[in-house]
Amino acid sequence: MKDTLSRKVAVQLKPGNLFAHIVLLGIGLVLLYPLVFMILAGFYTKTEFTSSIIGLIPIAKAPTLDNFTVLFSGTADSSIQRYFVNSGYRTMYNTFWALLTSLLAGYVFARLRFKWKDQLFLILLGTQMIPGTIALIPTYLEFARWPFAGGNDIFTGGKGILDTWWVYFIGGPSLNIMGAFLVKQSIEKIPYELDEAAKVDGAGTLRIIFQILLPLQMPIMAFIAITTALATWNDFATPFFYTSSDKLQTLPAAITRLSSAAASPGAIPNWPLIITLGLGMTIPALLIFFFFQKYIVQGLANTGIKG
Template identity: 80%
Template sequence: MATTAAEIRKQVAVQFKPTHLFAHIVLFGVGLILLYPLVFMVLAGFFSRAEFTSSVLGLLPIPKEPTLRNYLVLFYGSTEAGVQKYFINSSIRTVYNTFWALLTSFLAGYVFARLKFKGKDQLFLFLLGTQMIPGTIALIPTYLEYARFPFAGGNHIFNGGTGILDTWWVYLIGGPSINIMGAFLVKQSIEKIPFELDEAAKVDGASTIRIIFQLLLPLQLPIMAYIAITTALGTWNDFATPFFYTSTDSLQTLPAAITRLSSAAAGPAGIPNWPLIITLGLGATIPALLMFFFFQKYIVQGLANTGIKG
């Protein structure tokens, strides 16, 4: 029997409650608050340096004489900011660190989930404990380690030279490391897979390498996607490594370049070019937002596959 218009209106009236309207209003208001900084950055990018420093900015900064110069610098670069170079450096670091994070996380997770050796649990707890150490505590020891790197930068074994500071080796050596949380997630996921599956594959003639990469790895794709996304976001937004361990302009990544540009007095009266700095910040933010927007479902799937709720 066809549903009449009156019945449809009655069903809609039953499903709709005043609390639904209130919830939508609250969500809309929260969404506006979260989007406001992004809107402010977009509008500030149309200011010239002179107008920005001489204007009293309102809630929404509207320039009287809008200019596209800052956005042209963002896309094409200038003598003040080699944006393309910073983008390339950030992209290379992101891809490189993400690759090693995926490789080390999966292999370490497999070792702790499937292999049996003395002290395995204690070693894994120790590795997890290192995650409780704030990263800022390691800045000075890491700097000294890079500066005293043997036989690099004129160094002898214990003193002299500059080590690998202010070189690409800071990124190539200092970047890759075992992603402990990634290894933990892979370990949790692999432990949920019956060990009999491995034994059945061995009976069929599969080698250990085939079991690892053709049997277990495809089952970890949601976890690997989660590790890739979080590592890529963390590396893309990292400014500490290039800021503290490099000084050459050609080695800077975008976040570090923005920080250096904002720290240095540029232009008349020592006033930094804030509209340009804000626009560059917008350029650094948008890739991270797009990455999170398109791949956020993998974050949920990755955590769900480990049995972790939160």
């Protein structure tokens, strides 16, 4: 046992391996530096932060936990708890619909036969080439002109569903094109005889999808859930462009609201609190990625790409 351990240590200490470890350690420290800076900056007061020269490693002379208290309890700003709750509910809602639409669409394009199936799927994939910012104005007009909502009739007027929960309920659930592509690629690797055997036993389409094919797609579904949750949690554009009420805002909007104090003449933003809120946004995403990163690799590896 000792000889085996000694040989492993000797291999790791070879000049080539040692240099690689040093390089990777340096890269890791560079990548972790923003997180360390955010944590240390959270101990500053607003006055000390704005009156001090912040070095590479910020160390507060009079450290305080007030910013972290606001982050976790919302004592100084009760809206912050609401932002956290809104972000959490919206993330779960969008993730559920992404999983459902990816599974159903992937099954349709992998198993069903209908005219123009391949062409339609290529068109759907082509929509992924369009930058999301291009759709902001058309989506805004769609929400603003939503028929019979917000004072609208079927032709003009009103504000539609802007600044309502319907922005999240309607705008959130959409077909996850990349998720559907991954599920389609994976299902196509499963022999169709499995479906036929289930049909002989009396299974219907939904039972085949949810009881037979779904368990085989769990790594891919985990990948879709993780990526969708991260994207929704960090989404800034939707609450910023389509809502204005405080009760509808999410955590990214809270950071924007506090940062907007810089636009007022003579006003100084509370940068330590803003940085701490940014840390609050980052930690859940880091935890999700840290604990479920294997599913990201496994999900992509299990799809395969058919030539």
